Amino acid sequence: MIDVHYWPTPNGWKVTIMLEECGLDYNIVPVDIGGGDQFKPEFLRISPNNRMPAIVDPEPLGGGDPLTIFESGAILEYLAEKTGQFLPADIPGKYRVLQWVHWQMANLGPMMGNANHFKNYGKNIADDPKQLEYGTQRFVGEVDRLSGVMDAQLSVNEYLAGSEYSIADMISWPWAFLIGRLIDESVWDDFPNLKRWVDQVGERPAVYKGRKAGADLGKRELTEEEEKARRELLFNQTNDKVRAAREEAARSA
Secondary structure, eight states: OEEEEEOSSHHHHHHHHHHHHHTOOEEEEEOOTTTTGGGSHHHHTTOTTSOSOEEEESSOTTSSSOEEEESHHHHHHHHHHHHTOSSOSSHHHHHHHHHHHHHIIIIIHHHHHHHHIIIIIGGGTOSSGGGGHHHHHHHHHHHHHHHHHHHHHHHSOSBTTBSSOOHHHHHHHHHHTTHHHHSOGGGGGGOHHHHHHHHHHHTSHHHHHHHHTTTTTTOSOOOHHHHHHHHHHHHOOOHHHHHHHHHHHHHTO
16 A cells, blocks of 8 residues: 555645546555644655655565655656556657646646745735735736646647546646636636636546545644744745754664
8 A cells, every 4th residue: 555645735636636546545644734744854754855745655666665756746657657547658648748747847836836825825924015916926927827828738639638638637637726716716717628627627536536635634723823833834944944854864764
């Protein structure tokens, strides 16, 4: 059984959706990112970038010792190769998919994360709301542009990488279905092909189950002091703050 070091966020959902689609047994190991679990030495030995998700496969492809993998794109590519599913075997088809996987990792996820930070979380941190204006405009505008990229691609393809559902769709959907919530629900009127795909993928039973995995984690209502500490932990990370944990993880590796 694969251990999934996980918290219910878009990046976490990518992996649980893939595991559900592949029919693989998995065990959720909670990583409370608001409580600092991502800085614990035992987690840093698995994910040195102190980010979830990460997996540990005790029966890896090719055999040998348990395999640890961090970064959601690498995890999905590995699971696709292990199971022979959702990644074409032919070279042109494989790279049609992988280019969209890398596009999501470099573009859609980071831009939406930054847009959400400036538009929603930033107002709880910044002393002067005007400090947020440029960042909000920059990143929300980039999300709008990327939505157009997907809409154009989906105007001539059923799925992001062509006619077949693939890891390109699984890695992009957990962020894409939140675009209306991030910008405004009326934005879907500008991207009908993207909305068709979001709804179509969202109707898959495995996508629903993966999206709901660990849904009860982190539902405890925080006090104002706890919420302030959580924001400080999530958004004010520096090398100095995590250096000691990384060094301890390296020593005990």
